[in-house]
Amino acid sequence: MRKKSLFYSLMLHGGILIILFLLQFILPAYHHSSVSKIMILASYAIGYNFLLGYTGLMSLGHAMFFSAGMYSMGLGIYYLDLSPMNGLIFSFLFSILVSMIFGSFALRTSGVSFLIVTLMFGQTFYLSILYFSEFTFGHDGFSLGKYLEPLFIFGKEYLFSDPGIRYNFALLLLLIYVLITTFIMLSPLGRILIAIRENESRTQLLGYNVFYYKFFALVVSGTFSGVAGAMHGLLFSYIGTTFAEIHHSISPLLWTLLGGVGTLMGPLLGTGIMYYLIDFISEITKNYLLIVGLVLILMIIWFPMGIMGTVRKKWFKWLP
Amino acid sequence: MEIAMENKEEGKDTNNSEISITRRSVLGAGAVIAGAGVLGSKLIDPIAKTAHAAGSDNPIKIGFQAHRTGIGTVYGKWYERTTNAAAKYINKIGGIAGRPVEIITEDDGTDPKRGADVVEKMATQHKVDFVYGTLFSHVVMGSAPRAGELKIPYFVVSEGYHVASGKLNRYVFQPCITDVRSQITAVSNWIFGNLGKNVTIIYPDYAFGYDHRDYASAAAEKSGGKIVAKIPIPMTEKSFTRYFAKIPKNTDVIYHVMVGPGVLTFVREMGEFFGSNHPQLFGFIDSLEGVNISSPGLGFLDGSYFWEAMPRYADGYDTGGARFYRNAVGVNASGASKSDAKDVSTYSHMFGCWETLFAIKEAVEKSGYRSKKDYGDLIETFEGINFFNEGIAHPQGPKIFSGKTHQCFGQQFISKVQNGKLNVVHKTTIADGIYEPETDYTKQSL
Numbered sequence: 001m002r003k004k005s006l007f008y009s010l011m012l013h014g015g016i017l018i019i020l021f022l023l024q025f026i027l028p029a030y031h032h033s034s035v036s037k038i039m040i041l042a043s044y045a046i047g048y049n050f051l052l053g054y055t056g057l058m059s060l061g062h063a064m065f066f067s068a069g070m071y072s073m074g075l076g077i078y079y080l081d082l083s084p085m086n087g088l089i090f091s092f093l094f095s096i097l098v099s100m101i102f103g104s105f106a107l108r109t110s111g112v113s114f115l116i117v118t119l120m121f122g123q124t125f126y127l128s129i130l131y132f133s134e135f136t137f138g139h140d141g142f143s144l145g146k147y148l149e150p151l152f153i154f155g156k157e158y159l160f161s162d163p164g165i166r167y168n169f170a171l172l173l174l175l176i177y178v179l180i181t182t183f184i185m186l187s188p189l190g191r192i193l194i195a196i197r198e199n200e201s202r203t204q205l206l207g208y209n210v211f212y213y214k215f216f217a218l219v220v221s222g223t224f225s226g227v228a229g230a231m232h233g234l235l236f237s238y239i240g241t242t243f244a245e246i247h248h249s250i251s252p253l254l255w256t257l258l259g260g261v262g263t264l265m266g267p268l269l270g271t272g273i274m275y276y277l278i279d280f281i282s283e284i285t286k287n288y289l290l291i292v293g294l295v296l297i298l299m300i301i302w303f304p305m306g307i308m309g310t311v312r313k314k315w316f317k318w319l320p
Numbered sequence: 321m322e323i324a325m326e327n328k329e330e331g332k333d334t335n336n337s338e339i340s341i342t343r344r345s346v347l348g349a350g351a352v353i354a355g356a357g358v359l360g361s362k363l364i365d366p367i368a369k370t371a372h373a374a375g376s377d378n379p380i381k382i383g384f385q386a387h388r389t390g391i392g393t394v395y396g397k398w399y400e401r402t403t404n405a406a407a408k409y410i411n412k413i414g415g416i417a418g419r420p421v422e423i424i425t426e427d428d429g430t431d432p433k434r435g436a437d438v439v440e441k442m443a444t445q446h447k448v449d450f451v452y453g454t455l456f457s458h459v460v461m462g463s464a465p466r467a468g469e470l471k472i473p474y475f476v477v478s479e480g481y482h483v484a485s486g487k488l489n490r491y492v493f494q495p496c497i498t499d500v501r502s503q504i505t506a507v508s509n510w511i512f513g514n515l516g517k518n519v520t521i522i523y524p525d526y527a528f529g530y531d532h533r534d535y536a537s538a539a540a541e542k543s544g545g546k547i548v549a550k551i552p553i554p555m556t557e558k559s560f561t562r563y564f565a566k567i568p569k570n571t572d573v574i575y576h577v578m579v580g581p582g583v584l585t586f587v588r589e590m591g592e593f594f595g596s597n598h599p600q601l602f603g604f605i606d607s608l609e610g611v612n613i614s615s616p617g618l619g620f621l622d623g624s625y626f627w628e629a630m631p632r633y634a635d636g637y638d639t640g641g642a643r644f645y646r647n648a649v650g651v652n653a654s655g656a657s658k659s660d661a662k663d664v665s666t667y668s669h670m671f672g673c674w675e676t677l678f679a680i681k682e683a684v685e686k687s688g689y690r691s692k693k694d695y696g697d698l699i700e701t702f703e704g705i706n707f708f709n710e711g712i713a714h715p716q717g718p719k720i721f722s723g724k725t726h727q728c729f730g731q732q733f734i735s736k737v738q739n740g741k742l743n744v745v746h747k748t749t750i751a752d753g754i755y756e757p758e759t760d761y762t763k764q765s766l
Binding site: 033034126130133137139140141142143144145159161175184236237238240241279282288 | 388389431432433436437440441444445462465469480481487488489526527530554595632
C-alpha cells in the first residue's frame with residue numbers, strides 16, 4: 001500500500017512540478033513573475049504546514065523565521081560582503097539557530113499557551129528589528145540589488161533579478177521542499193509526527209520522546225521558512241519589516257487552511273488562490289478585502305478541511 | 321495549538337448513484353464558472369490591451385500606485401482625487417504631447433510587498449509608460465528596486481530623503497515635493513531664531529522620525545541652537561504622559577512630529593500635562609493632515625506653530641495657480657472637500673501629485689518621448705531640468721530640481737494656530753532648504 005501511495009504521490013507531485021517548469025515558457029511577463037513569487041511564498045507555507053499540518057502545532061510567529069532568514073542573508077551580504085550563495089548558507093545556519101533557540105523555549109508550553117508564545121516571540125523579533133534600526137535600516141528596510149554579485153552559470157553572467165533565474169530558483173526551492181517533506185512524511189519519522197498530531201499522549205505512552213520529535217519538526221519548519229525568506233530577499237531585492245509583521249505570520253496559516261492542512265500541495269494551491277484572488281479583485285473594487293474575506297468564508301464552508309484535504313477525504317486517500 | 325485531524329466519515333450516504341442537483345452544487349458550479357471567466361478574461365486581457373495600445377488614440381498610460389487601504393488611506397484618497405483632477409485638466413488642455421493621459425490605479429495596501437507587485441503589474445500587464453504617486457517611504461523602498469530592474473521611470477510623491485540619499489536607482493524621481501531633510505533645514509533657522517534655542521524633539525520611532533531627529537540636530541548646530549532631549553515614541557503607543565515627564569525643564573521649544581491614529585491623544589495628553597504653562601510648540605503638519613485643526617481636544621495647540629508645505633487655508637497663499645489648483649481638486653478655502661466640510665484634505669502633500677504629472681508632461685514634451693524605447697532620452701531630459709516655474713502646473717511655488725539627486729527643493733511655510741485656524745507667519749526661500757548633493761544618479765548606467 002505504501003509503495004502504491006508513493007507511486008501515486010510521485011506521479012502527482014512530479015506532474016505538478018513539470019507543469020510549473022513548462023509554464024515559464026508560455027506565461028506572460030506579469031504572471032511569470034507572479035508564479036515565481038507564489039512558489040517562494042508556497043515554500044514558506046510548506047514550512048509552516050510541516051509544523052501545523054503534520055505535527056499539529058499552530059504558530060502565529062512564523063514571520064520571525066521568514067524574516068530571520070531574509071535579514072541574515074541581506075545583512076550578511078551588506079555588512080560582511082558575503083556572496084549571494086554564502087548569504088544563503090549563512091541564512092540557513094542562522095535559521096536553524098533561531099529555530100533551536102525558539103523551540104527550546106516555546107515547546108515547554110502547549111495548546112493556547114504555545115500559540116501565544118509564538119505570537120510574542122514573533123512580535124519581539126519584529127520590534128527588535130525596529131529597535132536596532134541603525135543596523136537593520138528599520139521600518140523602511142533596504143534594497144539589496146546593488147550589493148548582489150551576478151551569478152555565473154556555464155560561464156554566462158546572470159542577475160538574480162533575471163526572470164528566468166528568479167523563476168527557476170523559486171521552482172528549485174519548491175522542489176527541494178516537496179521532496180524533503182515527502183521523504184519525511186513517508187518515513188517512520190513522519191508517521192511518528194502524525195501520531196503526535198493525532199494523539200500526543202498515546203504517542204508518549206508508546207515510548208516516544210515527544211519533545212524531541214516536536215523540536216525536530218519545529219526546527220525543520222523554521223529553517224524551511226527562513227530559507228524561503230532568504231530566497232525571497234535574494235530574488236526580489238527588498239528586505240523590510242513588512243515580512244516580520246504579524247500579518248505575515250497569519251498569511252501562511254490562511255494559505256494552508258485554504259489549500260488543505262496536512263497535505264503536500266495544499267499550501268501551494270492555497271497560496272496561488274489567495275495571491276490571485278487579491279490581485280484580481282483589487283482591480284475591480286476598492287473593497288477587495290471584504291470580498292476576499294467572504295470568499296474565504298465560503299471556501300471554508302464548502303471545503304472545511306481545505307481544498308486538498310477535502311479531495312483526499314472524498315477521492316484520493318493516498319494524497320500525502 | 322494542537323489540532324486533531326478529522327478522520328470520521330460523515331454519516332451521509334455518499335454512494336447514491338442518482339444524479340441530484342443540490343443548492344450547494346449549483347452554487348459551487350456557478351462559482352467555478354465565474355472564477356474561470358474572471359481568470360480567462362484576466363489572462364487574455366493583456367493581449368487585448370496591447371492590441372488597443374497599437375491603435376491610433378494611443379494614450380500615455382500612467383500607473384498610479386495608490387494607498388487605498390492600509391495606514392495610508394487618508395493620504396491615498398486625496399492623492400487619488402488630485403491625480404484624477406490633474407489628468408482631467410491635462411486632457412482638457414490637449415494631453416501630453418497631443419496624446420491623452422490615462423491613469424491606471426492599483427491599490428498597494430500601503431505595503432512594500434504589494435507595492436513591488438503593483439509596479440510589476442503596471443509595467444508588464446497594464447503596460448504603462450510610467451509608474452507614479454507613491455507616498456509612504458517604506459513602500460517606495462520596497463517598490464523602487466523593481467522599477468529599476470524593469471527599467472521603468474518611477475515618480476514618487478513621498479517627501480522622504482531616500483531618493484536624494486542615493487539609496488535607490490536612476491529610474492526613481494521625486495521632482496515635485498521637497499524632502500524631509502530640506503524641509504527641516506529650511507525651517508530650523510526660524511525655529512531657533514524665533515521660538516528658542518533649547519529644543520526637545522519628540523518623534524515617532526521609525527525612519528520618518530529619524531530623519532527629523534538627525535537633520536534637526538544637524539540644523540541646530542548650524543543655527544546656534546541645542547537639542548536638549550530626543551524622545552522617540554513607538555508607533556504603537558497609546559498613552560504618552562510618561563514621555564512628557566522626560567522633557568527637560570530648560571526646554572524652550574517642543575518639536576513634535578507624531579503621526580498616526582494616536583496623534584489626537586498625544587495632543588490632549590500634552591495639554592493635560594503642561595496646562596497653560598508650556599514651552600513653545602512646533603510641529604509638522606503631517607501629524608494633522610486630514611484632521612480638522614479646530615477639532616475638540618486640539619484646543620491646546622492654539623498659539624503653536626506648524627510647518628506646512630502648502631498652506632491649508634486659502635488666504636495663506638493666494639496666488640493664481642494656487643487658486644486654480646484648489647478649485648480644480650475640489651477643496652474649499654478651509655482645506656476641506658467642497659462637497660463635505662468634514663472631509664479635510666492632506667493639503668501639504670497632495671499638490672505633489674498634481675505637480676508631478678505636469679513635470680512628466682514637461683519632460684515628455686521636451687524629450688520627444690513616444691514609447692518605452694525613449695526612456696533613456698526622457699530620463700536624461702528630466703535630469704537636465706533645473707527649475708519649475710510657479711503657476712498652474714506648479715501651484716505650490718517654484719522649484720529647483722537637481723538632476724544629480726533626482727530631488728527638488730521648494731519654499732516652505734510656517735503657520736500659527738489661531739482660533740482653530742492655521743495662519744501663515746513665515747515663508748522660507750528655496751535657498752533656505754538646499755543642501756549639498758550626496759549622490760549622482762547620472763553616473764549610473766541606464
